[in-house]
Amino acid sequence: MTQVYKCSFEGCLSELITFDAANNNGKKGITHLNKNFIDKYKLFTHPHASKETEDVEFLVTDSFWEFDNIGVSRSIESLKLEDDSQYTLTFNNAEYLLKAATKYLICGECDKGPLGVIVQVEEISNPENRRELCLLSTAAVLVN
Numbered sequence: 001m002t003q004v005y006k007c008s009f010e011g012c013l014s015e016l017i018t019f020d021a022a023n024n025n026g027k028k029g030i031t032h033l034n035k036n037f038i039d040k041y042k043l044f045t046h047p048h049a050s051k052e053t054e055d056v057e058f059l060v061t062d063s064f065w066e067f068d069n070i071g072v073s074r075s076i077e078s079l080k081l082e083d084d085s086q087y088t089l090t091f092n093n094a095e096y097l098l099k100a101a102t103k104y105l106i107c108g109e110c111d112k113g114p115l116g117v118i119v120q121v122e123e124i125s126n127p128e129n130r131r132e133l134c135l136l137s138t139a140a141v142l143v144n
Contacts, residue, residue, distance in 0.1 A: 005059060006142045007107040007115070008046040014109035016141060017067045019059055029060045031089040033135075041101055043114050044140045057138040060091045064118065064134050069108035072118065076103060088124065091133060096121035105136060115140040 002020040006013050019028050032055040038045060064072055087098040099120045106113030116136035123129035 004144045005136060005138070006144065007110060007112070008044075008140065008142045009107065009110055009112045012107060012110040012112070013142070014069050014107055016069055016107065016115070017059065017061070017136065026092050027062050027066055029091050031058050031060050031091060031135075032056065033058060033087055033089060035139075037087055038137060038139060041104075041114070041117055043116065043137050044112075045137075046140055046142070058089070058116070059136040059138065060089065061134045061136075062091075062131070064105070066134070067105075067108075067136075070115075070134075071106040071108045071111055071113070073104040073106060073114070076101060089121070089133075089135075094129075095124040096133070097124055099130075102132065105134060113140070 002018055004018050005016045007016060035054055035056050038056055064070055089096050089098065099122055101117040101119050103118040104114035105116035107115060116134060118132055118134050121131060121133055
């Protein structure tokens with residue numbers, strides 16, 4: 001089933017990205033992070049987002065080029081993770097440790113957000129495998 005992720009800001013509703021779990025060539029996936037992650041990085045939360053769960057769903061992509069309409073902020077190097085706040089995520093059957101958030105994701109149409117972050121990660125089973133991933137919070141967007 002194909003899902004369309006749209007900007008949730010009033011008057012916009014721009015389509016940001018589509019996701020089909022059955023046919024995505026390993027470039028997109030779904031993961032969950034503790035909702036404290038949203039507070040730490042001050043990500044936008046849509047008023048209709050569920051506040052009852054401890055985890056928030058994120059769409060993960062291996063590049064911001066996978067998006068149809070997304071903006072990327074300047075570098076936010078000040079948001080490195082301290083040792084006491086460890087977040088892990090799964091992408092393409094590998095477990096990653098989040099090391100730092102480097103940029104915010106915003107709507108490419110209305111320039112509002114932040115809707116997600118670009119993060120530096122390190123594979124837990126192979127720490128030399130470092131990469132960047134994009135995390136789009138489903139609590140910040142509309143999903144159809």
